[in-house]
Amino acid sequence: MADTKKVKGLKKTMNEKIKSTKEILRERVSDRKTTPLYNPEALTDLKRESEDWMTNVVRETDRENWRKTPHTVLGSDTPRELLYTPLSNPDFDYQQDLGNSGQEPFTRGIHASMYRGREFTMRQLTGFGSPEETNERIKFMLGHGATGLNILFDLPTIQMYDSDDPFALGQVGMSGVCVDSVEDMARLFKDVPLDEVTISIVTHYPSNTAILFPMFLALAEERGIPWENLRGSVQNDITLEELIRSGAEYIPPKDCFRIQCDNIEFIRKNVPQWNFITINGYNLREFGTSAITEMAVAVSNGIEILDELVRRGHDVDTVADRLAFFWSAANDFFEEIARIRAIRRLWYKIMKYRFNAKNPRAMLMRCHVQTSGVCLIQEEPQNNIIRAAYHSLAAVLGGAQSLHVDSYDEAYSVPTEEAALLSLRTQQILQKETGVTDVVDPLGGSFYLEALTNEIENRILDEVDEIEGLGGYVRAIEGGEIYGKVASYFAEQQRLIENGEIALVGQNVYKSEVEGPPINVFRYPEGVEERQKARLQKLRLNRDNEKVSSALRALKDACLKGENILPYSVDCARVRCTEGELFKVFKDAFGLWKPPALF
Amino acid sequence: MTKKIKVLLTKLGLDVHNRGIITVAKVLSSAGMEVVYLGNALPEEIISVAIQEDVDVVGVSSLGGAHISLGTLVLKEAEEKGLKERMVFLMGGVFPPSDGERLREIGFDGVFLPGTRSDEIVSDIERLVG
Structure with missing residues (x-):
């Protein structure tokens, strides 16, 4: 009996299409009650005025290139209009879209x-x-x-x-x-x-x-x-x-x-x-x-x-x-x-x-x-x-x-x-x-x-x-x-x-003819590697190496068994295992992966 | 028909920054060169792959600060294997511009700093391979 129930439940889950995040948000957000901030009459007036303004005031070239895509370093290439007005966001609903700070949906900030x-x-x-x-x-x-x-x-x-x-x-x-x-x-x-x-x-x-x-x-x-x-x-x-x-x-x-x-x-x-x-x-x-x-x-x-x-x-x-x-x-x-x-x-x-x-x-x-x-x-x-x-x-x-x-x-x-x-x-x-x-x-x-x-x-x-x-x-x-x-x-x-579509001042636009003052560049301290190597040797000699190997073994077991590995890696740290020793355990337990080709 | 220029590209040591070298790889292959990308490697491995693949150019990328220390070892290894005369050695990445001079003294045939244009890299390689 219990078995049949289980199978039924399973079947139901399999038949139900898993909804994507986007679908869930679309459904649930559209259920909410909205209170647009702008008066429809004012928007209609504004629309008429704006059409007039667009034809009679705005330059033809700007009308034709109303939306312009800024190209910037790491930018998203999202086009921008020349001017934004209430018509750009006519359904603007203060409570639903912004809320006060520290209040849902937290657009204005997480703390009040x-x-x-x-x-x-x-x-x-x-x-x-x-x-x-x-x-x-x-x-x-x-x-x-x-x-x-x-x-x-x-x-x-x-x-x-x-x-x-x-x-x-x-x-x-x-x-x-x-x-x-x-x-x-x-x-x-x-x-x-x-x-x-x-x-x-x-x-x-x-x-x-x-x-x-x-x-x-x-x-x-x-x-x-x-x-x-x-x-x-x-x-x-x-x-x-x-x-x-x-x-x-x-x-x-x-x-x-x-x-x-x-x-x-x-x-x-x-x-x-x-x-x-x-x-x-x-x-x-x-x-x-x-x-x-x-x-x-x-x-x-x-x-x-x-x-x-x-x-x-x-x-x-x-x-x-x-x-x-x-x-x-x-x-x-x-x-x-x-x-x-x-x-x-x-x-x-x-x-x-x-x-x-x-x-x-x-x-x-x-x-x-x-x-x-x-x-x-x-x-x-x-x-x-x-x-x-x-x-x-x-x-x-x-x-x-x-x-x-x-x-x-x-x-x-x-x-x-x-x-x-x-x-x-x-x-x-x-x-x-x-x-x-x-x-x-x-x-x-x-x-x-x-x-x-x-x-x-x-x-x-x-x-x-x-x-x-x-x-x-x-x-x-x-x-x-x-x-x-x-x-x-x-x-x-x-x-x-x-090609200069992304402008970088001093590199591809307004290049300077004269060389600027030299800047101080950070130089790494010397001798760090030698000192660190000597320290490691000393550490390996002075620690309790039996404790080290048993801590590493326990970590590997946890990796293989699917237990949470942290209690074991904390033990490893306590007995002075080194970082490389723990990474080796991971490589042994999980094997190596080859990432997809680069280009 | 002239033989395709063959280039080995690699990241020096453990340096994690690879955007530059991937960009260069794309640039060189679209300029008609044959590109072998080795990923992260130490000097010895870089040179042995260079020999095995019989490349014309070895391009090394470094943004992690090891350009002089490991760079020197790459050239030392190349010298010992007698590659210095028949292969072109290049270094690119983020380091103080004055280190560019030192890298040339060590034996790099070309040094590329940030802001170098793709076409400069291509033409420099073509000129150096000759």
């Missing part, structure tokens, strides 16, 4: 008082050389008023090789700080109160999150700081590990996705104030994709993660309330502002209508924004200060929670101390001198911005729909479709820059 209640966090990326050298820079930035930390690792650490691995040769301490074990983590955070500063640990990949964050947890434990008091974030994003990374060895996407979800599950339960994922649009965008695709990919990843966690038996209201996003801010000023507003509203709708969330905190799109590095150029580098200032202003007008401003010398190397300070000052000037943070969503209600926000929201949802049509996000990584889309976008951008 926004920056008056909480200033945006000034979180500059820091990391180079040895842990001691980065520790010095951390103290320098905190001493100058930075309110959060953002730690970047070197290439071997990001790619999960020890500093003495042949693959690490010549790259230890380059473009980030090297960390091999919990002992380096201790050097990195020497004299930094782990429970007082919010710390973003930029573990890009799920795999290195599962290795490095446990080292941070073990360090907190050794200092007697309860995990519940730690605040900060990790990145933990499959997009970076499987789609846009260039590396020598990859584990398969489905295993990487599982580790991503293991990290979330473990951190949610054990480190309750920690943001367990920062769904990363930024690096995909910087790799070379449009304002729209950046967000569509991140949203698709978010949907797939929540589906998986629900499948594992979690309540969406408790897992989604710490989800965070990471966006880039590029050159098209109004598009950048509109995008952040659009994604806040879209994410709210997805949480409310697709996942049936009840907890308002689970519906919030909270985000960190970094100004675009790809938009910075080598010619006349001081111009980059101006570019980054506009990017920052857009991020703040869009309502970002925290900000990193790229330094003007990043088209050459890691920022010098002077350039890093200038980036921090860019943020402080915005916050303290310009008054832009006094009023919430100051551009809300602009005919132009609201029309653009609507259009961008629709375009993001269309691309989410495309990815769902391919069988979901992980499938679309495996199949190479997203990769192909990105590669053709950046080839086109290159073409537009070379």
